[in-house]
Amino acid sequence: MSEVSAKKRQGSRGGKSTGSSRMLGMTDEGKRVTSYDVARVAGVSQSAVSRCFKPGASVSKKMRDKVMTVAKELGFQPNAIARSLISGRSNMVAVIINNFTNLYYPELLVQLSRGFDERGVHVLLFTLEHESDVDKMLDQVWQYQVDGVISAARLSEEQVSFFEERGVPLVFYNRSFQDYPVSAICCNQEEGERVLVNKLDAAGHKAFSIITGPTDSMVSNQRTQGALNRLKELGKKSVPVVEGDYGYDSGRAAFRELMESKKKIPDAVICANDVMAIGCMDAARHEFDLRVPEDVSIVGFDGTSTGAWSSYRLTTIDQPLEIMAEAAVSMLMDRVENRDLPPEKRSFSGVFLEGESARLG
Amino acid sequence: MSEVSAKKRQGSRGGKSTGSSRMLGMTDEGKRVTSYDVARVAGVSQSAVSRCFKPGASVSKKMRDKVMTVAKELGFQPNAIARSLISGRSNMVAVIINNFTNLYYPELLVQLSRGFDERGVHVLLFTLEHESDVDKMLDQVWQYQVDGVISAARLSEEQVSFFEERGVPLVFYNRSFQDYPVSAICCNQEEGERVLVNKLDAAGHKAFSIITGPTDSMVSNQRTQGALNRLKELGKKSVPVVEGDYGYDSGRAAFRELMESKKKIPDAVICANDVMAIGCMDAARHEFDLRVPEDVSIVGFDGTSTGAWSSYRLTTIDQPLEIMAEAAVSMLMDRVENRDLPPEKRSFSGVFLEGESARLG
DNA sequence: TTGTAGGCGTTATCAA
DNA sequence: TTGATAACGCCTACAA
Numbered sequence: 001m002s003e004v005s006a007k008k009r010q011g012s013r014g015g016k017s018t019g020s021s022r023m024l025g026m027t028d029e030g031k032r033v034t035s036y037d038v039a040r041v042a043g044v045s046q047s048a049v050s051r052c053f054k055p056g057a058s059v060s061k062k063m064r065d066k067v068m069t070v071a072k073e074l075g076f077q078p079n080a081i082a083r084s085l086i087s088g089r090s091n092m093v094a095v096i097i098n099n100f101t102n103l104y105y106p107e108l109l110v111q112l113s114r115g116f117d118e119r120g121v122h123v124l125l126f127t128l129e130h131e132s133d134v135d136k137m138l139d140q141v142w143q144y145q146v147d148g149v150i151s152a153a154r155l156s157e158e159q160v161s162f163f164e165e166r167g168v169p170l171v172f173y174n175r176s177f178q179d180y181p182v183s184a185i186c187c188n189q190e191e192g193e194r195v196l197v198n199k200l201d202a203a204g205h206k207a208f209s210i211i212t213g214p215t216d217s218m219v220s221n222q223r224t225q226g227a228l229n230r231l232k233e234l235g236k237k238s239v240p241v242v243e244g245d246y247g248y249d250s251g252r253a254a255f256r257e258l259m260e261s262k263k264k265i266p267d268a269v270i271c272a273n274d275v276m277a278i279g280c281m282d283a284a285r286h287e288f289d290l291r292v293p294e295d296v297s298i299v300g301f302d303g304t305s306t307g308a309w310s311s312y313r314l315t316t317i318d319q320p321l322e323i324m325a326e327a328a329v330s331m332l333m334d335r336v337e338n339r340d341l342p343p344e345k346r347s348f349s350g351v352f353l354e355g356e357s358a359r360l361g
Numbered sequence: 362m363s364e365v366s367a368k369k370r371q372g373s374r375g376g377k378s379t380g381s382s383r384m385l386g387m388t389d390e391g392k393r394v395t396s397y398d399v400a401r402v403a404g405v406s407q408s409a410v411s412r413c414f415k416p417g418a419s420v421s422k423k424m425r426d427k428v429m430t431v432a433k434e435l436g437f438q439p440n441a442i443a444r445s446l447i448s449g450r451s452n453m454v455a456v457i458i459n460n461f462t463n464l465y466y467p468e469l470l471v472q473l474s475r476g477f478d479e480r481g482v483h484v485l486l487f488t489l490e491h492e493s494d495v496d497k498m499l500d501q502v503w504q505y506q507v508d509g510v511i512s513a514a515r516l517s518e519e520q521v522s523f524f525e526e527r528g529v530p531l532v533f534y535n536r537s538f539q540d541y542p543v544s545a546i547c548c549n550q551e552e553g554e555r556v557l558v559n560k561l562d563a564a565g566h567k568a569f570s571i572i573t574g575p576t577d578s579m580v581s582n583q584r585t586q587g588a589l590n591r592l593k594e595l596g597k598k599s600v601p602v603v604e605g606d607y608g609y610d611s612g613r614a615a616f617r618e619l620m621e622s623k624k625k626i627p628d629a630v631i632c633a634n635d636v637m638a639i640g641c642m643d644a645a646r647h648e649f650d651l652r653v654p655e656d657v658s659i660v661g662f663d664g665t666s667t668g669a670w671s672s673y674r675l676t677t678i679d680q681p682l683e684i685m686a687e688a689a690v691s692m693l694m695d696r697v698e699n700r701d702l703p704p705e706k707r708s709f710s711g712v713f714l715e716g717e718s719a720r721l722g
Numbered sequence: 723t724t725g726t727a728g729g730c731g732t733t734a735t736c737a738a
Numbered sequence: 739t740t741g742a743t744a745a746c747g748c749c750t751a752c753a754a
Contacts, residue, residue: 023526023527024523024527025526025527026526026527026528034746034748035747044724045725045726046725046747046748047724047725047750048724049748050747050749058723058724059724060724063724077500079504079748080504080505080506081445081446081451081505081748082446082746082747082748083747083748083749084442084730084748085442085443085730085746085748085749086729086748086749086750087730087748087750088730095486105467113488114488114490117488122505123486124453124483124484124485124486125456125474125483125485126474127471127474127475129475139438140483142438144441145440145441145442162385162386165385165386165387166384166387166393167387248666248670281672282671282672286672309639309643310613310643310644310647311642311647311673395731397731405740405741407731407742408741409740409741411733411734415733420739421740424739439731440730443732443733446730446731446733446748447731447734448734448746
């Protein structure tokens with residue numbers, strides 16, 4: 001031990017008397033127990049202690065036992081902050097989510113958190129309320145030296161390049177760019193909608209309507225376009241489109257708007273997500289005394305657990321959440337380990353859930 | 362500038378040519394821009410740069426302008442990790458949540474996140490699946506030097522003392538100990554249940570039943586006890602009690618169990634949360650062709666947004682989520698600022714939501 | 723295998 | 739007000 005550090009750290013817990021420390025993890029002076037403290041008590045160097053806590057390091061069994069015993073005795077845990085500073089890896093990942101009104105996102109968050117946990121990585125959560133907050137938040141993310149970012153919120157190209165320039169891997173969840181290379185996990189929104197339209201069309205529906213999410217939602221736009229494209233191919237033109245905000249009330253309001261407009265009453269309503277579809281069903285049944293699906297078919301998208309509740313039994317497209325979340329986690333971590341991996345997109349097909357909210361027979 | 366640091370940092374961005382850096386926030390060698398880089402370009406000392414980024418520091422306007430200009434030019438942002446190391450404050454707070462099946466928790470998480478954001482504090486999220494994971498997680502929390510912890514998960518006294526010994530402020534959300542001093546924000550569960558029972562009793566209900574949450578849930582136990590206590594006071598004995606797990610399916614199953622047991626059919630079912638109450642309603646209506654509330658009254662607890670959906674219009678107790686979350690945030694941050702504050706408990710009354718799932722007339 | 727010493731990027735302390 | 743210098747707690751060559 002160097003003279004300097006010996007002098008610097010003359011805690012009253014010198015050598016012996018380490019028996020009954022009431023304050024596990026703290027020195028008698030109320031400071032955090034560091035590797036130096038462990039080293040002093042164990043009579044070894046600080047670097048030895050450090051090595052004992054590094055998985056593949058070269059340490060003798062004797063040394064490791066000695067150090068670990070003392071470490072446990074003192075309640076020592078390496079300081080992740082200090083480690084991050086020197087190693088350049090924080091073992092933290094930022095998860096950016098803005099759309100919490102959509103019930104889908106909490107479920108996503110749980111899955112992501114689970115996946116990262118398994119890898120010993122921690123989630124720094126960033127929730128957005130207004131898109132305008134994004135830039136301030138990006139600075140925060142950068143300041144905390146996260147190893148990577150998963151964004152389920154829309155970012156501009158400029159914002160994407162913010163991370164790119166800085167070498168921070170970024171994986172989008174259900175958003176992407178056509179002409180800008182970014183890594184992304186997506187559910188194939190268009191395909192899903194086309195499946196729904198096909199099923200509805202095959203069952204003889206004539207008057208289609210669409211309820212979209214917020215117009216600035218990429219997912220909503222893709223879903224809407226998917227449905228409209230397929231409808232056009234089937235010769236359906238002038239399909240009424242009403243805008244919602246992904247929330248229950250907006251689904252209700254949108255259905256009301258459809259019914260009260262001059263156009264013909266719909267017999268099939270395609271909603272950009274499950275929650276609005278549920279709102280839609282409630283409006284149809286309780287405000288207009290319509291039977292679902294006999295009078296009107298209503299379909300959603302997401303496969304949220306609420307959609308399966310027996311008052312709704314929603315016909316919808318189930319996004320394979322666990323699979324997509326796991327894919328996002330591993331795609332990100334791969335890029336954390338190896339920054340040279342090129343951007344990659346993985347697109348998963350949704351699974352058609354028949355439910356009972358659409359007449360398909 | 363010292364000779365040493367001048368030698369160490371001889372980036373090719375010396376002095377001039379700072380005009381068009383493609384790599385904002387990175388040096389030409391691909392390293393993070395540090396305060397030294399800013400200092401060199403601006404021709405000032407590193408500590409001057411540091412001061413310019415500290416709110417109440419004593420810096421001349423001229424200095425601040427010069428530094429800030431260069432900082433912006435280079436895309437410099439102070440490294441929060443390094444700051445945490447020296448300052449002992451990470452500006453991160455751990456939020457521990459285990460009960461994600463309960464729809465109440467995502468909404469809580471958003472509110473907490475919002476509150477901390479406003480204070481420039483970041484949320485490190487810890488989700489628990491099994492109670493057994495707790496200890497490993499506590500070590501993680503400690504390693505990251507969080508400034509405080511909010512736990513909506515149950516912790517043992519030992520686990521609480523883990524933080525106490527280390528001087529990390531802890532605030533519980535909706536859990537507490539009777540004989541161990543901890544800070545906590547609670548909704549008055551007992552009181553809420555008593556209100557519900559009174560309303561149901563006043564409307565002439567005779568056959569009460571209770572569906573509980575998991576037996577190891579403190580909140581569920583309090584709610585159940587609150588209801589049972591009041592019922593006993595009203596002379597109702599032998600109230601059937603069935604255990605659920607807070608989930609929709611368990612609410613359905615529990616109702617089924619109630620109906621199929623030998624005991625008399627209930628005319629009032631008290632559920633430990635909204636989601637189970639919803640499951641219960643669906644079972645009553647769709648499996649037993651009962652009318653709610655004419656044949657059976659069903660009440661929940663929480664005031665989740667789904668309970669208000671028009672298929673349910675749940676009669677329930679609304680926990681004042683925003684208020685409670687804000688209280689939790691400020692209670693925690695107060696203790697981060699001043700560690701000497703004694704533990705405190707704040708208990709908020711729930712708000713009775715009349716709904717239409719209970720006959721109260 | 724073990725110890726020494728330097729550095730990660732800040733903030734804090736003290737002279738100047 | 740500014741600048742040099744010492745922490746903060748750890749990891750990592752490099753030397754022993």
